[in-house]
Amino acid sequence: MKFSILIAAFLSASSLFGIEPTNAQLQKALIKTTLAESETQKARTEIIKIREELAVEIANRDEEAAKRAEAEAEMEAQAQKILEKNSSMHISVIGQGVAPMNTSSPAQAYALAKRAAIADAYRAIAEKVKGVHIDGQDLIKNMMVKRSTIRTSVKAMVRNANIVETTFKEGLCEVEMEIIISHSDFAQ
Amino acid sequence: MRSRDGNNNLTLRLCSIIFLTSLALNASEYLISYRYVVKDAIIFNESLDISHAMKSCNGKPQDKLILENTSDSNLNKLISQNQEEFLEYIHKLGLHIEHKEQTINLQNTSTTILTLKTTCFKVDINDNFVIIAPLK
Structure with a gap:
């Protein structure tokens, strides 16, 4: 009985002492999560930026392709010139x-x-x-x-x-x- | 017939008539044709035929060629003396091209015929030069 009471007291004491480090851990975890959230936000903004850049690049490429096609069409037209009045x-x-x-x-x-x-x-x-x-x-x-x-x-x-x-x-x-x-x- | 001023006017008229008829006689018409065959990039059968026109031709002279005359009234000789110039002139006038090419089992043979169809030319032969012009 004595031992059981002692063990219970020890456990309760240890649990009492153990609350404080778990809170700190929670705080740390919270900080980490906030940091992670901020990082994810940053990453999201970067992804959005990259997407925008990619869209601009794609648009540029499309424009270049269109220009090339036009130039090729002009070249073909020059090669097959039609004699006009x-x-x-x-x-x-x-x-x-x-x-x-x-x-x-x-x-x-x-x-x-x-x-x-x-x-x-x-x-x-x-x-x-x-x-x-x-x-x-x-x-x-x-x-x-x-x-x-x-x-x-x-x-x-x-x-x-x-x-x-x-x-x-x-x-x-x-x-x-x-x-x-x-x-x-x-x-x- | 005597004119009022004597015979001077009559002789002048006679001289001018003789001069004009002599000019007209010198301006004769010729029929000229030219043809050559090129087979596998080698020339064959080049022929330039010149003859007096038996009938008078229709048309107006165009694209004149003036050649130097070294006191010769024969057009054949005159042209042979200035052959390169005359042939270049004929090329400029326009030649008919007939080209045939055959490739049998990747072996190629070709025949090209260039022709100036018989064309009537007005030729004025003078002492120093000859004027040749096709009638069109």
Whole structure:
């Protein structure tokens, strides 16, 4: 009995003494929670800021993409220029020609190669201005391509083309040719 | 017939008629055609045909070319003397292009034909120069 009373007294005393540290712990915990709350608030504000920044960045990227698309569209429009009324278009091509084997002199070889290069340049101009007819045919036998044929043809009339530059190197003649076409040239 | 001032006026008229007819006779019409074939980037069969026009042509002279004349009345010779200049002029006038290309099993062959269809030219041959102009 004595021991039990003593134990009870000891426990009650210890419990009495033990209240104060738990309060302190609670206070500490409260402080911690307040700190944590403030940190979470800070984190939230940061997240909001980051989200805003991300939204701005996304908007910027979208704008850049739109600008790029516009630039590409402009480039394509320039590449596929349409000849409008009261406007002209400049076309430049390079034609290549080879001298025949049986020439009597280098001068003749040059003259003939140049003529062939001019014809090639004319062909290139005609292709650019009028377009090319293309016809293809593939013969397949026993799951194998036996014969593949591509035929292209151009028919046109070219006038007022100018030779800009002529180079002759190692038997190959290159002629740079230009033509300025206007809408009135095609008017009927 | 005698004029009031004597024969002076008549002789002047006669001289002017002779001069004008001689000028008209010199201004003759020629038919010119030009063609060449380029096969696989090599030229073949270049031909420049020049002949007097049997019939008079219609149209007005345009895009004149003036060549130097070294006392020769033959147009063939005159053109052969100034061949490069004349061919450049013909190219400027306009050539028909007919191009065909064939690729069989990745091996390419091509043929290009450039043609100046037979065109009537008015040619004035003088002592120092020749004026050539197509009639359109």
